[in-house]
Amino acid sequence: MKILIVDDNPTNVIIIREILKKENYRNTNTAPSARAMFEILGIGLHPGDIVTTKVDIDLILLDMMMPEMDGIEACRIIQEYDHLKDIPIIMVTAVGDSKKLAEALDSGATDYVTKPINKVEIMARIRLALRLKKEKDWHKERDQRIQEELRLAALVQNAVLTPPLEEELFEVHALYQPASELAGDLYAWYPLGDGRYGIILLDMMGHGISSSLFCMFIASVLKDTVTTHVEPEKVIQELNRRFNQLYIENELVQYYFTAIYIVVDTRMKRIDYVNAGHPPALFFQGNGRIIMLDEVCCPVGLFDKIEMKPQSLYYEDEGHIALYTDGLMEIVEGEHDAQMDFLIGHLEGHHEWNEESMRQAFFNSELQQERDDDKCLVWITLKEGETPE
Structure with missing residues (x-):
């Protein structure tokens, strides 16, 4: 002293x-x-x-x-x-x-x-x-x-995120920027065999330690859930069941998460998806047409059962699908239409992944001085090529 x-x-x-x-x-x-x-x-x-x-x-x-x-x-x-x-x-x-x-x-x-x-x-x-x-x-x-x-927890959380995947007919990449040390966004993708791939992006309610712990729980059961159940409706229902098993006594806030889960079949050139309250994914087709994956059901964790109707799309030429969390939309202040116009304006065009361009557009933007929400972008490239028999 x-x-x-x-x-x-x-x-x-x-x-x-x-x-x-x-x-x-x-x-x-x-x-x-x-x-x-x-x-x-x-x-x-x-x-x-x-x-x-x-x-x-x-x-x-x-x-x-x-x-x-x-x-x-x-x-x-x-x-x-x-x-x-x-x-x-x-x-x-x-x-x-x-x-x-x-x-x-x-x-x-x-x-x-x-x-x-x-x-x-x-x-x-x-x-x-x-x-x-x-x-x-x-x-x-x-x-x-x-x-x-x-x-240390952030390093562990980042370690469970799936690395980029590049195949002959299919690629998937992601950019991610948490609002704080621990985040409530999670993405993953898994080969399902026979030219099929399962891709999921979810956004846990809230931020900080509690949301990140729920996220880590989902990450721990995700691979088994996707590879066992495969189909979008069954995967979302199983995640809902697993999440509802987390009983917390005297819980003042009911936690839930939005999610979009997509199965891409590169042999059949087919896309199946379920959107559980998540911002609509954007499918940019080779002919310039843009389709929103906006057929939604309620988020995961609110009810014991989720009523949903799986959707299917087909593609012929090359294209790309952009999945994102609402933090990407909040870069631009204003109405929903203005935010969507901003997103589409930066996501349309070439189907190949351009990390530098996406990082500059959404993750180094001067439009958002402070990070109030996690930001995540998942980019799926659908390539042309000879479809296996």
């Missing part, structure tokens, strides 16, 4: 040090001016001049009236440094002006004591300040541990 005494009067310094010694606070340092204090703290007169990352000062007793720079101005400068602003500062002053004392507290001082110094008063204020700092340091360390754990 180290206390820094800043005072231009040597007598005051001696008095304070003796008081501290008798209370077993023997680890002290002194500075005769604000400039000398800055040197001990490893900073300059202006933020950015010098920065010392490690400072072993736990409390500062700062004289308010000093030559060159008073304690109030010195306190303001200290507050500009993130690694110093949590050090408690107790002003020591002979000034009884309430406005000056209020100014000192506004500048960042934790407390103040008046001269002549009262031993009982100064020690009470020092103990209080150090106790509050200890509690603040504990919370700060805990928050740092939580942030580290969140970063």
Whole structure:
């Protein structure tokens, strides 16, 4: 526990040090001016001049009236440094002006004591300040541990996302940008045999830890569900059943997720899908026609059973399908039609995947300064070629 005494009067310094010694606070340092204090703290007169990352000062007793720079101005400068602003500062002053004392507290001082110094008063204020700092340091360390754990969890969550797939007649790629460390979007695709592929994109309600944990649960059962049940209606019903098994006692919020699941059959050139409350996928055909996959049923997790009607489409030439979460639409403010026009304008054209173009259009956009929602884009390329017998 180290206390820094800043005072231009040597007598005051001696008095304070003796008081501290008798209370077993023997680890002290002194500075005769604000400039000398800055040197001990490893900073300059202006933020950015010098920065010392490690400072072993736990409390500062700062004289308010000093030559060159008073304690109030010195306190303001200290507050500009993130690694110093949590050090408690107790002003020591002979000034009884309430406005000056209020100014000192506004500048960042934790407390103040008046001269002549009262031993009982100064020690009470020092103990209080150090106790509050200890509690603040504990919370700060805990928050740092939580942030580290969140970063690790984000790495684990990112690891379950499916890598790109490139086949002779079929390709699928994705871009993903979570709104925070942990996200509520999930995408995956699986070869189903005989030239068929299952692709799913889902968006869990909400953000943060709870949504990401629900997402990880779905990820854990997804492969088994898709490869076992295959057909869109059966897959969505099974995910609904599995999700509803997550009973949470005294749950105040009912969690659910939207999802779109597509089965592409490259032999039959057929697309089967179920859209469970998700934004409509866009199917860009080779002839320039655009079809919305907008036949929707209710989201997954709201009811024990979902009433749905699977839809089927056929294609002849090359084309591409864009699946996306609503975070992509929210880049543009305004009505739904304006958002769809923006999406279509950037997604139509060449059927081949162009990551640079998509990243520039949706993930580095200056139109959205803050990420309020997860953003995800899945791009399915349907290629021309000889269809296997």
